Amino acid sequence: MAAEAFPREAGHAAEERLRAIDPNVLGVAFFISSEALFFVSLIIAFVVYRGRDLAEATGHLDVGRTAIFTVALLASSGTIMLAERQFKRGSLGGGRAWLAVTVLLGLTFLIGQGIEYLGLLRQDITPQSNLWATTFFTLTGFHGLHVFVGLIVLSILLGVALAGEVTRRRHTALTAAGLYWHFVDGVWIVVFSLVYLWR
Numbered sequence: 001m002a003a004e005a006f007p008r009e010a011g012h013a014a015e016e017r018l019r020a021i022d023p024n025v026l027g028v029a030f031f032i033s034s035e036a037l038f039f040v041s042l043i044i045a046f047v048v049y050r051g052r053d054l055a056e057a058t059g060h061l062d063v064g065r066t067a068i069f070t071v072a073l074l075a076s077s078g079t080i081m082l083a084e085r086q087f088k089r090g091s092l093g094g095g096r097a098w099l100a101v102t103v104l105l106g107l108t109f110l111i112g113q114g115i116e117y118l119g120l121l122r123q124d125i126t127p128q129s130n131l132w133a134t135t136f137f138t139l140t141g142f143h144g145l146h147v148f149v150g151l152i153v154l155s156i157l158l159g160v161a162l163a164g165e166v167t168r169r170r171h172t173a174l175t176a177a178g179l180y181w182h183f184v185d186g187v188w189i190v191v192f193s194l195v196y197l198w199r
Contacts, residue, residue: 028177028179028180031180036187039143039187042139042142043191045135045138046136047194049132050132050135050198060120060123061120062116062119065112065115066116066192067192067196069112070188072105072109073106073108073109075105076105076109077181077182079099080154080177080178080182081178084171084178086098087161087171092161096158096162099154099161099174103155106147106150107151110148140195143187147184150181
């Protein structure tokens with residue numbers, strides 16, 4: 001009898017823990033899992049083809065400038081955490097300020113990526129140039145698209161916060177957005193290391 005009661009209690013506890021997870025956060029976690037597979041595939045393709053045309057192509061990348069924009073993106077992971085913390089403490093002004101800084105840092109990164117692309121295009125390096133260029137533009141462009149989507153979500157949340165309509169449900173939306181943003185930043189660490197630092 002006691003042996004039967006234990007599995008039931010364990011199953012009930014697991015069910016309660018699952019119910020306690022916010023649907024927004026759970027949905028984003030599943031989405032991140034699927035997107036991670038896409039990124040892994042693109043990273044593998046880049047690694048496989050990086051040896052071809054590498055010497056010709058990588059000399060055109062501006063590692064120093066991209067490192068500065070990378071710092072901006074990584075710093076935005078810290079600022080979004082600060083925004084969440086401020087909102088949870090009930091500091092609407094502090095939360096708005098840190099969320100605005102997060103959006104600005106993300107925009108700074110995207111502008112930096114755009115400058116990098118313009119520089120390459122001026123040197124006649126396009127996605128059609130060679131295998132390295134194809135995988136470079138695909139991988140970094142796919143990541144840039146994710147940053148852009150994240151910025152749209154964060155801008156909407158900032159608009160809601162500026163309107164003063166911050167509720168508990170919207171706090172969890174920010175937590176979910178923060179989870180996605182940390183994923184985007186983490187992916188960029190891998191991409192930057194492989195594309196810009198690995199020689």
